[in-house]
Amino acid sequence: MVYRRTHQVVKRLAARRSAILAAAREAAAEGGMSAVQIAPVAVRANVAAGTVYRYFPSKADLISELIAEVSRDELTAVRRAADAAPGPSSALAAAVSTVAVHVLSQRKLAWGILAEPVDVDVTASRIASRREIVGEIASRIDAAVRAGHLPAQDTQLAATALLGALHEALVGPLATDTLDDPAKLRDIVQAVTLLALRAVGVMDARARGLVVQAVLPVKSLVGA
Amino acid sequence: MVYRRTHQVVKRLAARRSAILAAAREAAAEGGMSAVQIAPVAVRANVAAGTVYRYFPSKADLISELIAEVSRDELTAVRRAADAAPGPSSALAAAVSTVAVHVLSQRKLAWGILAEPVDVDVTASRIASRREIVGEIASRIDAAVRAGHLPAQDTQLAATALLGALHEALVGPLATDTLDDPAKLRDIVQAVTLLALRAVGVMDARARGLVVQAVLPVKSLVGA
């Protein structure tokens, strides 16, 4: 006798898998990575704890997939914003401020994804996540350099530094707590973007203009 | 009957306490924060596990003190380097590159002190540690702004971003692994310092000069 999964079953299995991942994401967004524990996640996803292990070999795998998923979303947003920009410098500005807005709008998730202590080893996944974003930003810096807008430099290093600056300033333990005031938020995003652009060598005057152009269109995302 | 601690005993107690802290520091430097476990630290300090608890109420307290100690050392080094500089911009450059050299020369320790996952809560101590260094850098930026060398800005935010950039680029998971080549190290420290100076608004040409001045004197520290 051969058992074959019905269409319906395949769909249900996929749905369950998504539900578990979604539950993990919710938990992370609400309480940080420490809240992503098998039992609570299972409850949230309406399954038993053991069931989680039919979809993910271990907690590390679950979290790794979560990181990959969130990272993919962010990368998509960054690419879209940058591609819509008129030139290489604008693209860089757009990329940077998109990252800024994203991490600001989902602080706990962002912090959990990339730096919060986790009891299992998700280093590989975190490195991959960083590498994607850093690579994207590095290629935007590269483009600006090739266009003659920026001095030659180690773009990989610069992109890494930029990411670190954004995260520390916006989601790190010393980041301002107030999420409430949109104007304040815009100011912070602008300030950080300005720092980033100047860091890679954009002239101050030009940078200010680029920042305004880049931040205005995305600021509505903060509330999302 | 009243028991009073003899001078000798007081000294021995203090020595033990230091020995435990030193053992913790060694463990952290060698294997990161995860290696700072009560039993191994006790062995290293030549005491029993229970004895640790006569000096530190909990592991969290032990690690908190460790963080404070390392942080104090770093702050001292940064202050000294900056104070020895001829002007506010040089002082800023010196401060930044000193931090860079420090974290590079003790990567595991640096990573452990400020970001590595720990099973106990040392958030408060880490925040305090960051705050000290950020405050120092912020005040140096402030001085440069007051001297008219830099544009007005949110110096606290800028200092936070700078620290994040340094750490991510130098000790983060994407940082280059090679500690061996001193020339390479110097290049990285210079590159990162340059990024930092430009970020806060130092003109590129001037920044390059400041970087060379600041990095040359401290590069010997890397081997320490």
Place this chain on the structure above:
DNA sequence: TTCTTTCCTGAACAAGTGTTCAGTTCTTCT
């Protein structure tokens, strides 16, 4: 319907570590 395969459940298990404490050793005072 009945049998087989897959899926799900949730209580029990396992493992790593911080913490405790009764017994021992060392130090101080008379």
Place this chain on the structure above:
DNA sequence: AGAAGAACTGAACACTTGTTCAGGAAAGAA
């Protein structure tokens, strides 16, 4: 030297969570 307080030891304890697995439910084949 002897009594009493303080310090030290290290094995046992406690607690948290990820993981397993025997039993039961559901789905597909005959």
